[in-house]
Amino acid sequence: MKRIFFTVANNSSTVSLFSHLNKNNYEIYAGDLNPDSIGKFYCKKFIILPRQDSEEYIPALLEIVKKEKIDIIIPSGELECYKIAQEKSKFTELNCIPVVTNLKTLETSLDKADSYNYLTEHANIPFMKYHLIENINDLEEGLIKLKNYELSIKPSQGSGSRGFAFLTDEKVDAEHFFNSKNTFPTLSVSDLKNMLTNSSYIPKLILMEKLEGTHYDSNMICSKGKVLFQSVRTREEAINGTITKATVVRNEEIFEINRKIAETLNVEGYICTQYIGDKLIEINPRWSTSINYDDFNEYLMVLDYIQGKELKVTMADYDRYIDTKFIRYFNTFEYKN
Template sequence: MNILITAIGSYSVSTVIKSLKLDKRFDKFFGCDIYPKEWHYITKEFDQVFLAPYVTEENKYLKFIQDIIIDNDIKIIIPSTDIEVDFFNKHRNYFKNTLITIGSEQFIKIARDKYLLSEFLNSNNFKVPNTYTYDQLNDAKFPLIGKPKNGRSSEGIIRLKDISDLGTNQSYDNYIFQEFLQGNVVTVDIINDIKKGITVSIPRKELIRTSNGAGMTVEMFYDDKLNTLVKEISNKIGAFGAFNMEFIINENEYFLIDINPRFSAGIGFTQFLGYNYVVNTINYYLQEKIETQIEYQNFILQKRMEEVLNETITK
């Protein structure tokens, strides 16, 4: 089977490609990105990497992906970013003969709209920070965090001590505003199989986190209460396959703040436990057995960044 991985510059891709290359079921690996392949060290792990148009140019991007599928006999596509998940969710009818590692249309619709997600959580009695739209701010309890409803990677987030912190030269109709809660972000990598009643969930507490929401230093841990909550939310929302949940832990309670319907940036931490999250995800989508035994351990892990020579350019 040949695999296409999109947005190869994403944090998760290094773990994804290295895990899958150890699995003899897969033949060739193709990648694409909006930046030239020479700009990514991970390019060396692929058989071929293509320069992609922007996903927002939908017709051009659709033809681009279709051509890669036909020319390279692609059987599986792994979208690496939220905007690509949105694209494949919208155009899934064009890819009926190709396995796309995304969840159901309804799940993605809720997961990718922070207002719909907060409404879902409230209506099902799950804890979520108090949430307001722009026209409800006069009744809001400050401080608040403002987020685009369909935002990704913490883009566009604003912090408000009071309503005067809002600018006057921007529309906030596409924003939600949530009560700011003190506490650590806890993120959970999940594989959910509703039909078989299997939920694999591996949590980590983010101790150092970048401005775009990537954990750099994390504490791996186990909490039965959290695992039960993850299973309840996942099944209620109809989520299957691989995705990631983000919580704020405040006064020993977990408040769900986001769902990422894709591999998270920190799946390398999950793999470090010895559980092959990537291969088991693909096994789920191929309707094969997934491993459920996990040896949870409490320890601190760090993501290490280093400089490497990719290519020497002479002029």
């Protein structure tokens, strides 16, 4: 039985994922900074980890791998994947396989602006109109450049839709702000200008046209820039950037864009892409939400791939899974220490 170590044990997928892999002959070990992580009740052993940005983090993971004889380690966030990918040889020397993509894909994807610029230059991929902002002057330039578009803004680095907002030329009134049930906030341009003017530090931001159309997520399993398997699902409902309702669909435009991305970045392993309509909005180079139905199971497929096994499901089987639906719900767990 292979031993898997998850470095995060407290997100919305933890319970279903751990339970699922336990049923498929994997022994789950898990760690987290949070001592009350829900995953500790669904794994063989739970270990409290240091902060991911600390110097002790990678040595702590290597010690766990060595002591617990871990076969596979699965990191969560993009920056953590990057840190582990940089030290990949130290894990493989301990006969442990990190589930991370190649460094080129990680380095390009960590900063969304960098990925937009790189793919615009090196691949024929449709993008929204956008402008990079690092100060108030950049914002003024961007507002002129994109004056014919409805606009939105988001940080160039980050995940989970943090910091995303729609922009409006109108003042946002209290009734609209406090009574609307929108997924994302609306910010007035004047309030944004005041914020940037009065801030001592401004993260790199992307001012971009507000896209209309269906939201999609797509997963890819790749080998040396070639897509072995990919799927597309609608992003019908989400909470804090996490999908809660989705449906598997066939979308040839997204399949083709994914193939261009994989080839351009020489993608290795498992990554996720996000689209609005046919426009790429970001690449998430990490383990991500998967719809698992019958033998259409991307988690198990990824684990098979990294262990050198053939994929049990190929694109020739894909049509059997179209219209498969995904619903994520929240549960409650009570316990005493």
